[in-house]
Amino acid sequence: xxxxxxxxxxxxxxxxxxxxxxxxxxxxFSDKFGNSSSRNHKFGxxxxxxxxxxxxxxxxxxxxxPKEIIFTSGATESNNLAIKGAAExxxxxxAGQTGRGHIISAIHEHKAVLDPCKRLQxxxxxxxxxAPGTDGVITADxxxxxxxxxxxxxxxxxxxxxxxxxNEIPQIGKLCHDKEIVFHTDATQWVGKMPTDVERDHIDxxxxxxxxxxxxxxxxxxxxxxxxxxxxLEAIIDGGGHERGMRSGTLxxxxxxxxxxxxxxxxxxxxxxxxxxVKFRRKLETELSRRIEVTQVNGHAEKRxxxxxxxSFGFVEGESLMMGVKDIACSSGSACTSASLEPSYxxxxxxxxxxxxxxxxxxxxxxxxxxxxxxxxxxxxxAAVEHLRLMSPLFDLHKxxxxxxxxxxxxx
Amino acid sequence: xxxxxxxxxxxxxxxxxxxxxTSTDVAKRNDVGVGIVGAPECGDVMQLHIxxxxxxxxxxxxxKCFGCGSxxxxxxxxxxxxxxxxxxxxLTIKNTQIVEELSLxxxxxxxxxxxxxxxxxxxxxxxxxxxxxxxxxxxxxxx
Numbered sequence: 001x002x003x004x005x006x007x008x009x010x011x012x013x014x015x016x017x018x019x020x021x022x023x024x025x026x027x028x029f030s031d032k033f034g035n036s037s038s039r040n041h042k043f044g045x046x047x048x049x050x051x052x053x054x055x056x057x058x059x060x061x062x063x064x065x066p067k068e069i070i071f072t073s074g075a076t077e078s079n080n081l082a083i084k085g086a087a088e089x090x091x092x093x094x095a096g097q098t099g100r101g102h103i104i105s106a107i108h109e110h111k112a113v114l115d116p117c118k119r120l121q122x123x124x125x126x127x128x129x130x131a132p133g134t135d136g137v138i139t140a141d142x143x144x145x146x147x148x149x150x151x152x153x154x155x156x157x158x159x160x161x162x163x164x165x166x167n168e169i170p171q172i173g174k175l176c177h178d179k180e181i182v183f184h185t186d187a188t189q190w191v192g193k194m195p196t197d198v199e200r201d202h203i204d205x206x207x208x209x210x211x212x213x214x215x216x217x218x219x220x221x222x223x224x225x226x227x228x229x230x231x232x233l234e235a236i237i238d239g240g241g242h243e244r245g246m247r248s249g250t251l252x253x254x255x256x257x258x259x260x261x262x263x264x265x266x267x268x269x270x271x272x273x274x275x276x277x278v279k280f281r282r283k284l285e286t287e288l289s290r291r292i293e294v295t296q297v298n299g300h301a302e303k304r305x306x307x308x309x310x311x312s313f314g315f316v317e318g319e320s321l322m323m324g325v326k327d328i329a330c331s332s333g334s335a336c337t338s339a340s341l342e343p344s345y346x347x348x349x350x351x352x353x354x355x356x357x358x359x360x361x362x363x364x365x366x367x368x369x370x371x372x373x374x375x376x377x378x379x380x381x382x383a384a385v386e387h388l389r390l391m392s393p394l395f396d397l398h399k400x401x402x403x404x405x406x407x408x409x410x411x412x
Numbered sequence: 413x414x415x416x417x418x419x420x421x422x423x424x425x426x427x428x429x430x431x432x433x434t435s436t437d438v439a440k441r442n443d444v445g446v447g448i449v450g451a452p453e454c455g456d457v458m459q460l461h462i463x464x465x466x467x468x469x470x471x472x473x474x475x476k477c478f479g480c481g482s483x484x485x486x487x488x489x490x491x492x493x494x495x496x497x498x499x500x501x502x503l504t505i506k507n508t509q510i511v512e513e514l515s516l517x518x519x520x521x522x523x524x525x526x527x528x529x530x531x532x533x534x535x536x537x538x539x540x541x542x543x544x545x546x547x548x549x550x551x552x553x554x555x
Binding site: 057315316317318319320323390391392393394395396400402404409410 | 415416420426429431434435436448449450451452453455456457458459473474476477478479480481484
């Protein structure tokens with residue numbers, strides 16, 4: 001079968017909706033259009049049934065009780081609700097004062113966690129942003145060392161979106177439970193790809209979204225623990241008191257139905273899918289490293305998601321690399337400042353930028369990725385890097401044994 | 413972002429890629445002028461080698477470029493334009509002509525400036541090696 005180009009290797013950005021998800025959603029656009037809050041007629045009941053089934057499917061995927069699921073517009077909203085909502089409730093001092101409490105997060109979190117934390121910093125909370133080691137992992141020991149008597153909240157992502165590295169979440173959860181500190185994890189890249197159990201893993205608050213797991217965009221969920229301990233949140237959207245008062249607004253019934261179906265499919269297909277994707281990812285990593293010198297797979301070698309890899313190539317510039325891999329839809333990142341690409345703060349945090357002139361590709365695989373596509377990607381990336389290195393004066397200097405960081409460059 | 417057809421063509425089929433020897437070799441050759449401008453941390457480094465005959469005509473030109481597609485196209489185009497020109501004629505090449513020929517958008521104008529700078533730097537190097545006044549030597553360095 002001929003390959004359809006461009007191939008899609010950007011599943012960490014978003015995924016195609018599974019046709020089975022679309023099928024489950026369709027009736028809720030038309031026949032079953034009711035408001036799930038309408039208590040007095042069939043239209044409302046049908047929609048409510050759809051939402052409650054989705055709540056069960058979502059809860060089952062992460063080992064939670066359906067009552068612990070709050071539907072939102074996506075992981076960004078879930079993160080905002082978790083972090084701001086918990087900070088407000090567990091604050092040590094009222095609004096307007098300083099010394100309201102201490103929060104721990106990390107420098108390579110998604111902006112949807114960093115920015116709420118930074119807002120809280122301006123509002124009287126203190127935040128410690130942990131820096132990972134060169135392997136990108138945040139360990140329980142790092143969190144333990146940062147905990148203070150006034151620490152009220154820890155927010156650490158389960159797996160990083162740019163490099164796919166997995167943090168020590170169960171251990172951090174256990175630590176927080178022992179110390180009676182609320183623990184939130186942004187699990188957007190993790191849930192649906194890896195087995196999750198909020199009981200076993202000591203999670204209080206967990207965010208994820210539909211569109212990363214072959215569901216629709218614009219819908220996500222927040223797990224809010226109800227017992228041992230019961231976590232309370234201050235709502236950020238006030239109104240009709242939907243979702244146990246934590247998230248008002250008429251429910252996105254169609255989206256939620258699709259979200260639930262997507263969760264169910266992930267639960268059933270996760271194990272098989274994981275095996276397949278790990279094999280593909282390893283093939284990408286080993287073949288590219290073997291065939292191209294001065295290549296580095298970023299982040300921890302084993303503690304990584306099945307479907308995400310981030311690879312740096314020395315002596316080629318990022319934008320031209322993207323031009324060279326024109327038939328592969330993927331993300332780029334450069335650790336160094338370039339005229340055209342923003343430096344990646346995640347790669348910088350790992351110290352990848354310490355060596356000059358590296359450009360990286362994030363390749364993320366998914367449910368419909370084929371081995372043929374993987375082979376095609378390897379060939380195109382090898383060809384692009386070779387083409388660019390043939391032109392690269394920096395690669396020449398490297399081959400002559402000259403250290404480019406020692407040269408007095410004439411910056412313009 | 414969308415690139416013009418000419419940029420894509422130069423990117424895929426760059427003209428005159430190469431050099432007239434290693435950095436140590438060309439440093440010793442009086443008939444070769446070397447211009448290296450830019451810096452890796454800025455995302456662009458252009459290297460231009462020009463080979464000048466006894467009549468002062470640029471017989472051949474080679475480039476290497478670490479940079480975006482527009483930077484590669486700008487330096488590739490520069491080598492095409494340089495060949496057959498006298499050193500004095502070569503100095504009349506302006507970055508605006510490169511911008512026009514390649515339809516570079518405003519954010520890519522610096523690529524054409526870098527190409528012009530590399531021409532001036534290569535000519536300055538050639539003149540210095542041959543005891544001529546390097547009237548444009550300071551131009552590139554002040555950018």
